[in-house]
Each structure stands twice: as structure tokens, then as C-alpha cells.
Amino acid sequence: MFVTPMRRAVAVAASLAFIAGCSSGTPSLTPAQSTSVMPSQERNSGTYYIRGGLVERPLIVPVVPQPWNLPHAWPDKHHKKKKEILFVADPQNNQILMYDPLKANPTAEGSITNGIDYAFGLAIGQKGTLYVANLLSKTGSTGSITVYPKGKTSPSLTITTGCAAPYGIAIDSKGDVFSTNLNNDTITAYKSGAKSPYETINFSSYGQALGIGIDANDNAWVASDTNNEVFEIAKGSTTPVNAELSGLVGPINVAFGLKDVMYVSNFSGANVTVYTYGTKSPSMTITNGAPDPTLSGFTKKGYYFQSNQNSYVSGYKTGSSTPFSQITGIPDPRGIASSPRITL
Secondary structure, eight states, X not given: OOOOOSOOOOTHHHHHHHHHHHHXXXXXXXXXXXXXXXXXXXXXXXXXXXXXXXXXXXXXXXXXXXXXXXXXXXXXXHHTTTOOEEEEEEGGGTEEEEEOTTSSSOOOOEEEOTTOSSEEEEEEOTTSOEEEEESSOTTSSSOEEEEEOTTOSSOSEEEOTTOSSEEEEEEOTTOOEEEEETTTTEEEEEOTTOSSOSEEEEOGGGOOOOOEEEOTTOOEEEEETTTTEEEEEOTTOOOOEEOOOSXXXXXXXXXXXXXXXXXXXXTTTTEEEEEXXXXXXXXXXXXXXXXXXXXXXXXXXXXXXXXXXXXXEEEEOTTOSSXXXXXXXXXXXXXXEEESOOOO
């Protein structure tokens, strides 16, 4: 298995390392150590902190004070008028924040906190339903997926069966939900409204499954940093196939935009590689505004938003490699989603 010797990207490993250090004698991070640690890095060194049950929940302290006094609601002026809303996961403050994606350098206009617990991946369904992959769980279990009907801030459904520290999440055209799990290297699939998976794909022999994206043909694409590859799982199949993409350096997420253009977030390379559908070489590489790229997503208009660990979110207009917008103030932004859902 090929492992890139560069920086890794999931800061949650630092929090879980703290738990392990307190409860089982495993060395924890010191204040001087970087929190930019990927679970794969711990696994390769012989200790995979994220595996196993959680003995206690970590004490998550915001890196910066919250600058907003936000209503716990979707902004009426956007969702009632069918305007776009950008959702950004703020795991350290256990909330999902909402922005106007068409406005440069926007401030948050609303938030969701009910049911949120260290949220990472976000996705939007066909009817504007918001799906949240919560890496942890208030009950001490291994995470959950919470589902919010359009305009609502309380979950209509909470999924725990099949969850093992869910990281990435995506929805296909039928409404099926696909989630990657860091704890056991699986991908679980759920029918719309179901609490138990109808399918579980064992990804362990292909590396670590991180971000997941669905193309216009309902094929699933999974980023795996541990072997520096992106894999395609064809519609109706359970077998990952190496996409053999060039230009990858520690891929963490896959997102599809207009005309099925594919954006891959490379944390170790500090860039985003862009592929015309069906090609293996990048047509464009974004470095401006992508110092620590993790999860990402598109708006219906085709704007691309990239979260950067421990820093900010960059927004790019269609086809541009230079950001027109920057969202700051979130200590560790992660998942990105937008309502209405993009049409590929």
C-alpha cells in the first residue's frame, strides 16, 4: 500500500487521541503538537486512535470565540424564495452554519445545533433535505447521521445502525444515502427514510474511505488518502475500481459540478485537481485559497466551495482557480452542501 509521507488532514484524530490518552494510556497530543493529523497517519505508525469504542466524549473547546448571535433557523429570505443557501459544518462548535453563497465574504445568517455532534460530511437530497454525518455521538456510540427536512432545525430522523464514525456522505438521484466510516473502513448505503443500511461495502483492502461523491449516473467515487487513489463504485456494484487519476497527493474528497466535472481535494498536495468527466489527467489545478483542503461541495449555480482545515472556506465561480469569496471565523470548517441541490 502506498502512503504519502506528507501532512494529513483529519483533526478529529487529535481529539480522539486525547480520549485514548486519558482512558487507555495511549500517548496524547501535547499543546505544542499539530492537530493536523490524519487517522491514516496514526494507523501507519501502529496506533489507530479512532478505532474502537469511545470511552468518553472529548471536551471540544472552540479555538476562537463565536462572533455570532445567530438564530437557530434557515434564513427565510433564502429558502422561502428558493434562493441558494450554503451549509458549512463547524464541528468544534457543534453546529451547521448557513451563508449566502453568491455574496463575497459572507457572514453566517442561521445555524443548526439540534442533533449535531462533531459534524463532518454534509449532503442535500432532491427535496432540499439536509443530511449530516456526525463523527461522534452524544450517547457515546460511534456517531450518527441526522436528517433535517428543508427549513427545519430539528432532525426528523437519526440513524445510528451501521454508523462507525461517519465521515463523508452523499445522496444519489433515487435518494439513497451513502456514508463512509472511519472506524471500520466501510461504506454503508441506506434507502431514503431507513434507519438500517441495505448494503455495506468493505473498503479495507482499498485503503481508508474518506470523502464520497455521486456523479450524474449514480456511480459513487471515494477518495482514499492512504494509498493516494480515488476509486469508482459503479451503480449497482459493490466493487471499488481504481480510477487511475494522475495528480493526486493525499486525496480526501470528491465533488461533482456542472457537466459532471470532478474536483478532488488533495490535502497533502495543498491543492484541488479538476477533471473533465471520463479523463484521468487534471485539466486544472487550484492552489490559490486551498492551503489545507478537506471537504467541499457545489452550489446549484455551479460555484465551488472548499473547506480548509483550521483556516477558512474558499469560494470559486464556475471554472475559476482564483477565489471570489472567503468565509472566516470557523475554527475548523469541514462539510459543505448547498440548497437547492446542484443538477449535474
